[in-house]
Amino acid sequence: MPVLVIAFVLLFFFGLLLFFIAPNNKEREDIHIFEQQYIAHRGLFDTNGKAPENTLPAFSLAIENHYGIELDVQMTKDNKLVVFHDEDLNRMCGVDKKLIDCSFEELQEYSIGSSDEHIPLFDDVLSLIQGKAPLIVEIKSYGNWKETTRRTALRLDDYNGKYCIESFHPFVVHWYKKNRPSVIRGQLSSNGFKYDLDLSITEKFLLTNLLLNFLARPDFIAYEHKYANNFCYTVCRKLFKVTNAAWTIRSQDDLEKAKKIFSVIIFDSFIPNN
Numbered sequence: 001m002p003v004l005v006i007a008f009v010l011l012f013f014f015g016l017l018l019f020f021i022a023p024n025n026k027e028r029e030d031i032h033i034f035e036q037q038y039i040a041h042r043g044l045f046d047t048n049g050k051a052p053e054n055t056l057p058a059f060s061l062a063i064e065n066h067y068g069i070e071l072d073v074q075m076t077k078d079n080k081l082v083v084f085h086d087e088d089l090n091r092m093c094g095v096d097k098k099l100i101d102c103s104f105e106e107l108q109e110y111s112i113g114s115s116d117e118h119i120p121l122f123d124d125v126l127s128l129i130q131g132k133a134p135l136i137v138e139i140k141s142y143g144n145w146k147e148t149t150r151r152t153a154l155r156l157d158d159y160n161g162k163y164c165i166e167s168f169h170p171f172v173v174h175w176y177k178k179n180r181p182s183v184i185r186g187q188l189s190s191n192g193f194k195y196d197l198d199l200s201i202t203e204k205f206l207l208t209n210l211l212l213n214f215l216a217r218p219d220f221i222a223y224e225h226k227y228a229n230n231f232c233y234t235v236c237r238k239l240f241k242v243t244n245a246a247w248t249i250r251s252q253d254d255l256e257k258a259k260k261i262f263s264v265i266i267f268d269s270f271i272p273n274n
Contacts, residue, residue: 021210023242024217031184031219031243033134034264035163039068041248041268042085049114052092053268054083056120056128061080063132070247070266073122074140074146079105081122081155087142093119100143120156131161136245136266138188141169148199149175156183166222166245168207173216186245187213189233190224210236222247224268225258237261 043051043058044065050059054071062069072085076172077100089095089102094112099119107119129135139149149172156163166186167173176185192204199207207214209232210221222245223233237244247263249255252273258265265272 068134135163170212187218191227
């Protein structure tokens with residue numbers, strides 16, 4: 001095959017790759033507020049049981065220490081938006097149930113860890129934060145992701161603080177592109193092959209390599225810092241100059257390394273020195 005033909009074919013496929021992974025190329029000035037403070041992952045939670053992750057005390061501590069806040073939103077069986085990360089209650093509450101199978105009233109029967117805290121309503125969390133910290137809202141796709149996304153958007157429409165949304169599910173991010181284009185939206189990703197996910201090899205490949213960015217054209221990419229050398233992510237970051245968020249930084253050494261690549265730092269399990 002002639003060299004020019006090979007070069008043309010390679011150029012074509014590289015151009016196709018760029019089309020798929022390209023983020024939103026319009027400047028979103030509000031996004032820079034998330035670069036000005038470190039972001040406390042699920043709040044500034046502690047390990048002694050008094051302020052578990054994604055609870056009101058953890059969010060209060062983040063505000064008091066001048067950090068931004070990242071949190072997770074999902075929906076209960078009776079359509080209440082709550083702040084909780086896991087699909088099930090095993091790790092945090094010691095209960096073998098999925099959150100989407102529980103009503104909010106039932107969830108209040110379970111304590112988080114060894115604390116007296118319970119899974120909070122999204123409404124109560126927003127009332128606590130009240131714009132005192134920049135907020136990154138991760139929308140979970142468990143159950144009816146579309147209804148969870150719609151209800152989250154409606155609630156955030158009345159929130160006066162600075163916030164953005166993110167999700168691993170590209171259709172959640174696409175929903176925001178279509179229905180709330182003025183809201184800053186981010187695509188979460190990692191090396192999907194490193195996790196025991198209920199996804200096909202094709203799905204893992206597409207998500208790992210940001211090949212569904214064309215659906216949502218995200219304003220920022222939140223990538224697991226350990227896998228920042230992923231080829232597609234690197235091309236997206238360097239060529240398109242997209243805002244990059246690192247998750248989740250858990251040591252000062254990792255923080256120093258991450259600052260060379262990422263402009264938004266999401267951390268937990270330690271207190272950053274600077």
